[in-house]
Amino acid sequence: MSNQVRVIDSLSKTVLFETTMDKISDAYSFATQMEEAGLDIEVVAPSLAETLITSLGADEKDIAKFKEGLQEEIDEHDESDFGCAVCVAPGPHR
Numbered sequence: 001m002s003n004q005v006r007v008i009d010s011l012s013k014t015v016l017f018e019t020t021m022d023k024i025s026d027a028y029s030f031a032t033q034m035e036e037a038g039l040d041i042e043v044v045a046p047s048l049a050e051t052l053i054t055s056l057g058a059d060e061k062d063i064a065k066f067k068e069g070l071q072e073e074i075d076e077h078d079e080s081d082f083g084c085a086v087c088v089a090p091g092p093h094r
Contacts, residue, residue, distance in 0.1 A: 003046055003054065007031045010040040021045065 005027040007017035016039075017030045024045060031041045046054070053066060 003051060005043065005045040007034065008042045008044055009034075010042050016041075021051075 003021055004018050005021060005024050006015050007027050007030050008015055016034060017027055019026050027043055027045070031043050034041045049066070049070075050063060053062065058066070
């Protein structure tokens with residue numbers, strides 16, 4: 001996993017622009033220009049959790065497993081009737 005921010009064409013998946021996290025505003029500026037030109041754009045940046053686990057030594061396999069688990073959690077909440085509005089913390093209720 002890279003700590004790079006990428007601006008990607010949504011249709012072709014071509015990377016149009018790449019920069020570091022400290023220049024993420026440049027990526028958003030570029031993405032805005034591309035959208036104004038009519039392109040369908042995605043800005044892909046590592047999340048805080050991804051950055052943390054990478055700094056702790058996670059490899060590509062670990063990151064893929066993390067993302068899969070995160071997506072499973074999201075899907076589980078999306079499939080429930082109430083979503084996160086009724087998530088209750090485990091343990092005794094007062």
